[in-house]
Amino acid sequence: MSANRITRRSIMAAALAAPAVARAQGAAWTPTRPLRFVVPFPPGGATDVVARVLADRMQAVLGQPVTVENRTGAGGNVGVENVVRSAPDGYSILMGTTGTLTINPHLYTNMGFNPATDLTPIGMAFATDHVLIVNPTVPAQNLQEFLALLRERPGALSYGSGGNGSSTHLVPELFKMVAGVQMQHVPYRGSAPALNDTVAGNVQVMLDQLPSALAQVQGGRVRALAVTGPKRSSLLPNLPTFAEAGLADAQATSWGAVMGPAGMPANVTERLSAVIRDVLAEPAVQQRLAAAGADAVSSTPTELATTMRDETAKWGRVVREARITVN
Incomplete structure (x- = not known):
C-alpha cells in the first residue's frame, strides 16, 4: 500500500512538473545583445531596402539594435554562407531571396551548403512581381497579340536579362516553356543595362521586376503587356496577369524571406517569426515597402519551408529544361 502511494505521488509530481518544464523550454526568447541582419546584395536594391525597414522596427520591438550588413x-552565396556558418542563437539572420534560396542550388555545384538543410526558415518578408515589357516598335498591344507574334515568328525577338541565372533570365524562360514560344536571350551585367537596351530597342522584350521598370512604363518608353503575380498589381491595375491570359503556370514572383542558421531553438525561431509578422502587419511598414515597389508578405516558419520546397522544384525544372548555366 505504501509503495502504491509513493508511486501515485511520484506520478502526480511528475505531471505537475511537466507543464513547468515545458514552459521553461518554450519561454519567449529575449535577445540580450545586438542582432546582425545579413543582406547578400549591395545597398539600395529592394532586398536591402526591405531589410532596413524591418530592422528599424524589429529593434524597437526586441529592445536591441538590429544592424544590416551587406x-x-x-550571386548572393557569400552572404548566405556567412549566416550558415554563424552560431544558431538568433543573433545572425539573413534576408534570403528567390535566387539565393531556391535557384542558386541548381546553378552552383560547389556552394558548400544547402539552403534547404543548412538554414532555419523564420518567415516571408516581401514579394515583387515581374512585368512583361516590350519596345514600342513591337507590333503587339496586348499579351494575346504578343503570343501570336511569337508563334508566327519564332526566335525573331530577343529579350534582355540581368545575366545568366538571374530572375530576369529564369522568369522569361518559364514563360517560354509554358507558352510554347521562342525568344533569343541576351544577358547583360545587371538588369539596369538590359532595361536601357529594351528602351533603346537593341532588345525588344524584358520581364523585369516591376519596381525597376515602372518609371519606364509610366513614361511610355516601353509598353507593358502583363504582370506575373497571382493578382493584378496596384501599381498597374489595368494590366492583366499571366493567369488571366491562360498562362497560370507562368506565374512568378521574386520574394524575400528571413532565415537563420540551421539548428536554431524553436522558441528563438518563433519569437523572431512572430515579431516579423507583427511588423509586416503595421500599415506604416506596408507603405514604406510599397514605396520601394514591394508587397509585404508574411508567413509562419512552416509555411515558408513549404514555399521553399515548391519554388526549388519549380526553378529546378526551368534550369534543367532551359539548360541554364552560370558564367
Whole structure:
C-alpha cells in the first residue's frame, strides 16, 4: 500500500512538473545583445531596402539594435554562407531571396551548403512581381497579340536579362516553356543595362521586376503587356496577369524571406517569426515597402519551408529544361 502511494505521488509530481518544464523550454526568447541582419546584395536594391525597414522596427520591438550588413558576391552565396556558418542563437539572420534560396542550388555545384538543410526558415518578408515589357516598335498591344507574334515568328525577338541565372533570365524562360514560344536571350551585367537596351530597342522584350521598370512604363518608353503575380498589381491595375491570359503556370514572383542558421531553438525561431509578422502587419511598414515597389508578405516558419520546397522544384525544372548555366 505504501509503495502504491509513493508511486501515485511520484506520478502526480511528475505531471505537475511537466507543464513547468515545458514552459521553461518554450519561454519567449529575449535577445540580450545586438542582432546582425545579413543582406547578400549591395545597398539600395529592394532586398536591402526591405531589410532596413524591418530592422528599424524589429529593434524597437526586441529592445536591441538590429544592424544590416551587406555581404555580397557569387550571386548572393557569400552572404548566405556567412549566416550558415554563424552560431544558431538568433543573433545572425539573413534576408534570403528567390535566387539565393531556391535557384542558386541548381546553378552552383560547389556552394558548400544547402539552403534547404543548412538554414532555419523564420518567415516571408516581401514579394515583387515581374512585368512583361516590350519596345514600342513591337507590333503587339496586348499579351494575346504578343503570343501570336511569337508563334508566327519564332526566335525573331530577343529579350534582355540581368545575366545568366538571374530572375530576369529564369522568369522569361518559364514563360517560354509554358507558352510554347521562342525568344533569343541576351544577358547583360545587371538588369539596369538590359532595361536601357529594351528602351533603346537593341532588345525588344524584358520581364523585369516591376519596381525597376515602372518609371519606364509610366513614361511610355516601353509598353507593358502583363504582370506575373497571382493578382493584378496596384501599381498597374489595368494590366492583366499571366493567369488571366491562360498562362497560370507562368506565374512568378521574386520574394524575400528571413532565415537563420540551421539548428536554431524553436522558441528563438518563433519569437523572431512572430515579431516579423507583427511588423509586416503595421500599415506604416506596408507603405514604406510599397514605396520601394514591394508587397509585404508574411508567413509562419512552416509555411515558408513549404514555399521553399515548391519554388526549388519549380526553378529546378526551368534550369534543367532551359539548360541554364552560370558564367
